[in-house]
Amino acid sequence: MLLISLLFLVFLLSFPLVIPKPSCSVVLCREGTICKMINEQPKCVPVSRGTCWAGGYIHYRTFDGWVYDFHGNCTYTVAKTCRDAAGLPSFHVMVKSENSGNTQVFYIGSVTVQVDGVTVTAARAEAGFVLCGLCGNYNGDPSDDFRTPDGDLAPSVTALEKSWAVEDEDQFCWHDCIGGCRPCDPSITKKYKEEALCGLITKVSDGPFSQCHSKVDPTVYLDNCAYDLCHNEGYRKALCEALKAYVDACQLEGVRIGEWRQLARCREYRFVSCPATCVDQSAPSSCQEPCVESCQCKDGFMLSQGKCIPKSSCGCQFEGHPYAPNESFWVDEACGTRCICNATTRQVECVAATCKHLERCGLVNGVRGCYPSSYATCSVTRNLHYATFDGQRYDFQGTCRYQLTALCKKAEGLVDFEVYFQENNTSPLQIKVYQTKLKISNQFPGKVLVSFSNCL
Template sequence: VNNHRTRLPISLAQGKFQLQQKGSFVLIKTDFMLKVLYNWDGHLMVKIPSSYSGKVCGMCGNSNDDPQDDALLPDGTLAQNAVVLGQVWKVLGDHRVCLDSCGGECKRCSWRETAKYNTESYCGLLTQNPGPFRACHDTVHTDIYLKNCISDLCSYEGLHTVLCQALNAYVESCQEEGIVLPDWRTAARCFPFCPANSNHTSCGTACPTTCNDAAVPSDCTSSPCVEGCRCTEGFVLDAGKCIPKSECGCVFGDRLYGLGEEFWGDDGCTKRCVCEKERGKAVCYQTSCRAKEECGVKDGIRGCYPTSYGVCTALGNTHYKSFDGRWFAFQGTCLYQLVGLCKKSTGLVDFQVLVQNGLVDGRSPSFIALVRVKVYGNSITISRNDPNKIT
C-alpha cells in the first residue's frame, strides 16, 4: 500500500476503502462500491457501480451495455486490434521492459489440440451436462471460460495445474454470483493445498477471523460464501498462515505488524517502533537517519537508505580500484582484508570482506581465488576452486 508491504486486512482513508482476503482473492473495496479482486494466479475482476456507466475508459471498455464500442481509443475511434488497444492505454513512466504483443508469432492451437482439450477429460468438463458445473451454467456462461481454458492448455502443453487454474476461474466467477460448486475439484482431480492449522471448504466465510478484525468491512458477513482454506478453531489468518490468536502482533496506525517486528512509525523516519512480544503493543522512540542517509521506501519497506554507495573493485590479474577511484596492482597470495569497520561504532554493523589471490601453476599470481565475508557472527566463503559452492 503506497509502496509499503502491508498485512491484510487494512482500512485506509478513514474507512473509505479496505483491503481484505476473500477466499483465494484479495479484495479492494471503496465506499463508492468499486471492487477489485485478484487471486495472485491470473484471475482479475473489476466491478464498478452503474453510476460510472459510459464514464470510464481503458482496456475494459466504457460499461455502457454496448460491446461494439468497447475497443475505443482516447480519440473516440475504434482500435483495429487488441495490440493497438493495449498500446494506446499503456501507462507511461513504468521503466520495466515490456512487450505489447507476443514478441513474435503468438502460439495458436492446432485443430487436434483444440479437439483434445475440448473433451471432458480437460476443458470440456466445464460444459458437461449433467456435470460438476451445471448449477452455474444459466448464470455464468461457459463460452469464454472454455475458450480461454483450451488456449491456456495449448500454451502449456496440457499441464494439469493450468487446467485447474482455468476451471477455478469459472468457479470463482460463479461464487461471486452466490453459486456454490462443491464437487468440481474431485471431478477434475484439482486437489487444494492448505497451510498448517487449516482445512479446505467449498463454502466458507468471506471474512475469516484475522489479527486485525477491526479493519474488516462491517457488511462483510452478508457476502456470498467462498471456497478456500479455513483456519481451525483457535487459529486466525495472518499473512497467509493460520496462527494462534496469542501470536497476533500489534495494530499501529491502522496497520498490523508481527510480534518482534521493527518498523518506522512515521513517513520521515523520526520514530522507530517495535511490536513488543510481552505486551503485544508497539513501543516507539525518537531517532533519525544517519549522515549520508535519507528516508525512503525501497521494495515496499520504509527505511534509512544511503544517498550513494562507495564501490571497490578487484578484477583481472589482481588489479584493484579503491572506493575513491585509485587503481593499483597487488599480487600477494595471503588472505587480506579488502574492507572492514575500523572501530566499533554505534549504529554501524561490524563486518569484514577478505580476499585471497591464487597462483597459476603454483607460480604466478592470477585472479581472485577466494572471497570471505564475515558479518553477524557468520563466515561465508566463495572459492574459485569450488565453483557453484558456498561454504
C-alpha cells in the same frame, strides 16, 4: 424579562429533544453512484459493478462482456484510468504474458498494480471512456472495447495487443504465435468438450455447475476450456484451471458451487472467505462473505502479508500497520520517537530518540529511519587495482587472504561485518555479517553462496 426566559426554558425542557436520523434525502452523490443506507449511515455506492478477467492460456473478457483470445508475451496495460475523474483513484494494472517454450500457449506470468503512488507486483465512469486498456472502457457497449490509446478501433486482436504494450526490460517479446496460431482439430475439440472433461461446465443433469447457468453463461468457459486442453495436450492442470475460472465467475455472482474437484480429479482446496490473520484472528467466526476456494493456513498459523506464520510471530498492530516481534520503527517525520514491538506482550512501546551524528532522518524504499548522510565505495578490479573509500588508488599483486574492510571498533548502532579478498581463490570475495557467511565464487558465476556459519 427573566421570568419570561425561565418559562420559555421550562417549555423547551418539557419536550424531548428530537435528533433527526441520518437519511439519503440530504446526501448528494456524484454521477454514477447512488445513496444507500449502510449500517444506518448514508453512503454513496456505485450504480453497477464491472469485472474484467484474464485466465487460462490466455482468454480475456472485457468489462462490457467482449471475449477474445490472446497470443502475445509482452507486458500490456489491462486497465487504467485514462483521464481525471472526480472521486476516482488513478490506477494502472499491467500483466506480463509468458510462454513455457510452446509458442502456441501463453499464460499470465505476473500482474503489476500501481495505485496512489504505490506499486504492487498481484467505479464506473460517469459516461465511459475513463477506463481503458485490454479490459475495454466499461461504458456498457462491448462493440467499442477494441479501442487503441489513440481512440481508433483496432482491426484485430494482434493490433489491439500492440497498441497497449508497455515498455519493459523484455525487448524480444512478440504479439502473436510465431509461425501463426494453429487451430484445434474439430474432432479433438469435441473430445475435450465431453462431460468427463470440459463438458462438466455445461452438464445440466446432476452437473456441479448447473445452478449457475442462469447467472453466468457457460458457453465461453466451455470453449476456453477445450482450447486450453487442446494446446496443452490434455494437461490435467489446464482443465482444473479452466473449471476454476467458471467457479470464480459463479461465486462472484453469489452462486454457491458444490463439490466438483473430485469429479474432475483436481487437487482439493479448503473453502474459506475470511481467513484468520494477525490483524483479525477471529475473522472466520464472524465472516459474512460467501465461501470461496482458497489455501488456508494450518492450525496454529495465521495469514500475514500473504504468508502463513506461527501465531506467536504475529507481532503488533500500530496505527493500522503490522510489525514483527522486536521490530523497531520511527513514528514521526523528524525521527524523534522510536517504537519497538514487544515480542512478549505484543504491545508497541515508544521512547524519545534522535538520529546519530552523521545520520539524517529520511524515507528509503518507503521506510522512515536514520540513514547515513553520505556513502563511499571501496573497489578492487580484476587486475588488482585498488581504490580506498577516500579515493586513494594503488596496485597490489599479493595472493594471500586480505581484509578489505571491517568494523574495527564496536559501536552501538553499527552492524559488525567483515569483508575478505583473495586472488586466485575459487571464492575470491567473502563477507561475514549477521553471523552469516556469503561467498562470491568463480565456480558459480552470478550467484551468491550463503552459509549460516560463525567462522570464516
